[in-house]
Amino acid sequence: MPDYVLKATAGNGQIRVFAATTQGLAETARKLHHTSPVVTQALGRLLTAGSLMGSMMKNADELITLKIASDGPLSGLLVTADASGNVKGYPYVSDLSDTMESPMPVSEAIGDGALNILKDIGLKEPYVGYSPLVSGELAEDLTYYYAQSEQIPTSVSLGVLLNDDGTVRQAGGFIIQLMPDTDDDVIDALEAALADTPSLTKQLDEGKTLEEIMEGLFKHLNLKISKTEITRFICDCSxxxxxxxxxxxxxxxxxxxxxxxxxxxxxxxxxxxxxxxxxxxxxxxxxxxxxxxx
Ligand SMILES: [Zn+2]
The missing domain is CATH 3.90.1280.10 (HSP33 redox switch-like)
Incomplete structure (x- = not known):
């Protein structure tokens, strides 16, 4: 089953939903960059964010770049995605000598720093967004970015689950956004559902499809899937x-x-x-x- 992104709405159009399953993408990156476990997780999470945010762009020729610059041993990460599901990325440091037996938290590898977002939308000057890292775990950092830089209430989940040998077992994530003036009861129902739902990677590991997981999450909020799209790690260098x-x-x-x-x-x-x-x-x-x- 190839990796893919699912686009949907819920709550009678008041919620925008983007969800992705990205095991292949994260594992391709691990193999290319020979990453140690914590770097595999950090890069896999940011690549997943790239898949999701690329799929949120409106025009086929747009590009988005997510750049983390930080003071932890990882130093940073860079990911670029287009609107057609093509994603690529690299860590500034590939191997932090961490092992599966003594795992390093992603936040410790990343440390303090900032998230920079560049959107090349075909204009002369790209759009640049910036926000400081609030946790270094990446999903919360993106949530904060959306709140601060784009003023959009957003829930972000990014996860990478590893096998005992350090290869990628599951990877995936979602970005859920509220439209302006969303009804309070829709917000309450969404918050309750999010609090009540096991992590995406855990559910993928139980054999559920992305569709089943999202239908479960939005069972009281009328999920309407509009599109699914293949996403993959691909480099266009020449x-x-x-x-x-x-x-x-x-x-x-x-x-x-x-x-x-x-x-x-x-x-x-x-x-x-x-x-x-x-x-x-x-x-x-x-x-x-x-x-x-x-
Ligand atoms: Zn290349």
Whole structure:
């Protein structure tokens, strides 16, 4: 069963619901980045947030970037998602030497810091949102971000459950938002339902589908599922993109690199793909810059 995002409304249209099951996504990231358990959890949670927030965007060409910068041993995480369920991300530090036997809490790995959100909606200047981390567990941090930065009452859940060998057993999450002027009785019913419901990953692990879990959560609130969409970890890097990045570092650095007469290996941060550039390759990039300048 591939990972997917479910979109729905509830409470007669007063509640917006986005839920995702992301085990494959989180496990792909673990394999690519060789993460230790706490990093697997932190990255899996933020990737899940990326899937959800990407699916909340209105236009196909929009991109969203979630960036955590913090003072804990993990230092930070970066995740980018588009509106079609394509998500990629990486941790600043992959291995914190933690083990399944002595687990480190995600909040301890992350520490204090901030969440930055960039939305590239095709305008010249991207939208930038910012909020300090309030717990370092990520779901609460996003809840706080929505309240503070976008003034939308939101409930966020993000979870990653690991097997004994550190591989990802279950992952998933939801973002539930109230429309302005939601009736008090709808709010009360939602709060009671949220307080009463076991975690999403626990229910997935019991073999329930995302649809069944959301129908259970909203059983008194008239859930209407409008769409489900595949989500996956995919990187769109290419030699052409890396070449563009090399062009942007400028003539002086390129000349220095060519003078060293050594091959340069550049790894994509998101997927670890290796790109090799010989001094001859670098020279032809430099020639192109000079040619352009005329
Ligand atoms: Zn890549």
């Amino acid at each position: 030699r052409q993109r890396i070449t563009k990045a090399l062009i942007s570092i400028g003539k002086k650095d390129l000349i220095d690199m060519i003078a060293d007469q050594e091959d340069i290996e550049i790894n994509c941060d998101f997927c670890k793909e290796k790109y090799l550039f010989t001094p001859e390759d670098l020279q032809s990039i430099l020639d192109r810059i000079i040619e352009k300048e005329g």
